[in-house]
Amino acid sequence: MSRFELASTIVDTTGQRDRLRHPASGGYCAFEGWVRNSNEGREVDGLSYEAYAELAVAEGERIVAEAIERYGVTDARCVHRTGDLKIGDMAVWVGASAPHRDEAFRACRYIIDEIKHRLPIWKKEHYVTGESDWVACTHVYREHEHEGHQHHHHAPAVPFVPDYSRQTRLREVGEAGQAKLASSRVLVIGAGGLGCPVISYLAGAGIGTLGIVDGDRLDASNLHRQIMYDTQDIGEFKAELASRRVAALNPAVQVQVWTQPLDAGNAVDVFRQFDLVIECTDDMRSRYLSSDAAVISGTPLILASIYQYEGQLQFVAAKPGSPCLRCLWPQEPAPESVGSCVLSGVLGPVPGVLGAMQATEALKYLLGLPQPNAGALSLVNLIDLSIQHLPIDAAGGCAMHGGCVEVARRALARSMDEQEIDLAFDRLDDAIAAGYRLVDVREADELVSDPMPVAGAMHVPSAQVGARAGEFVDGRYLLVCASGRRSGHAARLLRDEGVQNVYSLAGGLHALRVTG
Amino acid sequence: MTVVNLQYYAQLREQAGTSAEQVDTMAGSLRELYEELRIARGFSLAADALKVAVNAQFSGWERPLRDGDTIVFIPPVAGG
Numbered sequence: 001m002s003r004f005e006l007a008s009t010i011v012d013t014t015g016q017r018d019r020l021r022h023p024a025s026g027g028y029c030a031f032e033g034w035v036r037n038s039n040e041g042r043e044v045d046g047l048s049y050e051a052y053a054e055l056a057v058a059e060g061e062r063i064v065a066e067a068i069e070r071y072g073v074t075d076a077r078c079v080h081r082t083g084d085l086k087i088g089d090m091a092v093w094v095g096a097s098a099p100h101r102d103e104a105f106r107a108c109r110y111i112i113d114e115i116k117h118r119l120p121i122w123k124k125e126h127y128v129t130g131e132s133d134w135v136a137c138t139h140v141y142r143e144h145e146h147e148g149h150q151h152h153h154h155a156p157a158v159p160f161v162p163d164y165s166r167q168t169r170l171r172e173v174g175e176a177g178q179a180k181l182a183s184s185r186v187l188v189i190g191a192g193g194l195g196c197p198v199i200s201y202l203a204g205a206g207i208g209t210l211g212i213v214d215g216d217r218l219d220a221s222n223l224h225r226q227i228m229y230d231t232q233d234i235g236e237f238k239a240e241l242a243s244r245r246v247a248a249l250n251p252a253v254q255v256q257v258w259t260q261p262l263d264a265g266n267a268v269d270v271f272r273q274f275d276l277v278i279e280c281t282d283d284m285r286s287r288y289l290s291s292d293a294a295v296i297s298g299t300p301l302i303l304a305s306i307y308q309y310e311g312q313l314q315f316v317a318a319k320p321g322s323p324c325l326r327c328l329w330p331q332e333p334a335p336e337s338v339g340s341c342v343l344s345g346v347l348g349p350v351p352g353v354l355g356a357m358q359a360t361e362a363l364k365y366l367l368g369l370p371q372p373n374a375g376a377l378s379l380v381n382l383i384d385l386s387i388q389h390l391p392i393d394a395a396g397g398c399a400m401h402g403g404c405v406e407v408a409r410r411a412l413a414r415s416m417d418e419q420e421i422d423l424a425f426d427r428l429d430d431a432i433a434a435g436y437r438l439v440d441v442r443e444a445d446e447l448v449s450d451p452m453p454v455a456g457a458m459h460v461p462s463a464q465v466g467a468r469a470g471e472f473v474d475g476r477y478l479l480v481c482a483s484g485r486r487s488g489h490a491a492r493l494l495r496d497e498g499v500q501n502v503y504s505l506a507g508g509l510h511a512l513r514v515t516g
Numbered sequence: 517m518t519v520v521n522l523q524y525y526a527q528l529r530e531q532a533g534t535s536a537e538q539v540d541t542m543a544g545s546l547r548e549l550y551e552e553l554r555i556a557r558g559f560s561l562a563a564d565a566l567k568v569a570v571n572a573q574f575s576g577w578e579r580p581l582r583d584g585d586t587i588v589f590i591p592p593v594a595g596g
Contacts, residue, residue, distance in 0.1 A: 337527070346595055377567075396576075
């Protein structure tokens with residue numbers, strides 16, 4: 001269905017508006033451009049638009065699609081008039097609907113700015129004097145080009161030169177240490193509660209290249225602990241926001257951005273491009289993937305995770321004889337058993353402390369400083385302010401199952417086999433139409449507070465899926481949870497039980513709301 | 517009876533309602549002790565999902581208990 005139209009008659013604004021209605025949208029915003037009675041000092045009594053129709057429609061479609069992608073709005077549309085118009089007639093109409101108003105306003109602004117800048121439509125003004133003239137549309141101010149730069153009132157006269165004097169003053173750093181940092185490449189996976197301090201401190205320290213991976217968009221509930229971001233950033237990809245933050249903090253740092261999580265197919269190749277990886281996600285699956293990719297690629301990894309008021313830190317050296325994550329916990333635990341910030345809650349500074357510790361370990365590693373507790377699991381308790389280091393005995397871990405590299409290779413191969421488990425749908429109706437039976441694996445209280453958008457789903461809480469494997473007979477089942485994590489884990493569990501006809505909704509209900 | 521000091525982390529701390537406690541136990545091994553506590557404290561995690569450390573060193577579950585041992589049960593956590 002086309003979202004951009006050229007119209008030779010009056011625009012049906014009611015019909016356009018109704019086509020943007022969607023249950024996931026909490027608001028709608030429209031812009032109308034009208035013909036006014038003067039332009040650059042000359043009185044106008046009407047104008048004509050001529051368009052290169054095929055190109056205008058294709059380019060218009062592209063602009064609307066860009067706005068939807070860029071701001072994560074539910075839907076957007078645009079109509080541009082052609083032909084003769086009088087004073088007060090509507091020349092262009094833009095509308096966007098979204099879960100939250102900010103994205104809708106920004107998407108509208110983006111579309112009208114880009115339409116005026118890029119569309120092959122020419123305007124002929126008819127003046128009161130009887131003359132007429134073709135008017136070029138130049139010097140369009142494009143608001144989105146200035147996003148993230150709102151605080152800069154003056155462009156600096158000379159390029160900014162970073163001043164690292166406070167850290168080079170340290171005997172262990174010096175100019176030689178600074179040169180090591182400048183030639184280092186560090187990948188940060190997750191730009192959330194842990195990632196914010198990690199990225200900020202590493203950017204400030206002058207790391208040569210920072211890679212930033214995060215598939216999520218900023219939510220209002222992130223702001224109490226994710227201190228790189230502002231209210232106006234809500235709805236945007238965190239990886240892109242973080243990249244802009246790094247550019248503002250230290251333009252000398254090169255940034256590479258991934259707005260999709262890494263997977264079993266690309267993680268090892270991506271890790272090989274970096275000297276060090278820092279795992280900052282809130283996702284157990286991502287942690288295990290990172291541990292596997294680290295030992296296979298030989299790239300050191302700094303893991304941290306948090307729970308309410310405490311955290312765990314582990315440095316994986318990725319060298320023979322040193323322990324990995326699987327040496328401690330061989331199997332990935334079920335998501336419902338490990339807690340999350342969403343379900344268990346978290347005090348904002350807790351990931352801040354653990355992230356700052358990860359950043360410190362990273363700089364120590366890159367500078368070649370001693371890391372006396374690098375082979376331990378460090379338990380950080382912010383209730384009694386204690387840190388306990390438990391040395392990990394590598395001989396009692398993966399070594400008993402062929403070694404970390406062999407164990408990691410088997411785990412990655414299994415993940416590759418399971419990649420087709422995750423299915424993406426824009427709407428659950430599409431899944432039903434494709435023949436899938438929906439299974440809601442969330443807890444009963446979540447069903448009440450956030451009902452499924454469609455009726456008729458089976459309800460099997462994720463912890464019971466294994467015991468009720470016998471219920472998944474005949475047909476195909478799509479397991480659904482809030483984020484896709486519990487449903488993915490449950491689907492893999494069922495596959496292990498020999499139930500092959502089960503799949504998981506990629507990204508869960510949250511993803512439907514963003515793209516829907 | 518053996519007297520041991522227990523420390524709980526994460527989900528176990530939450531379910532026990534305390535970070536630390538001292539208990540008298542008849543349990544012969546760490547595994548038996550955890551099974552006792554699982555019933556008494558209502559822990560949802562099975563022993564195999566946890567790591568256990570005694571006197572600041574990771575330990576196997578079959579280790580016998582000694583008076584004065586400081587025992588830490590550690591679940592994996594995922595938040596970030």
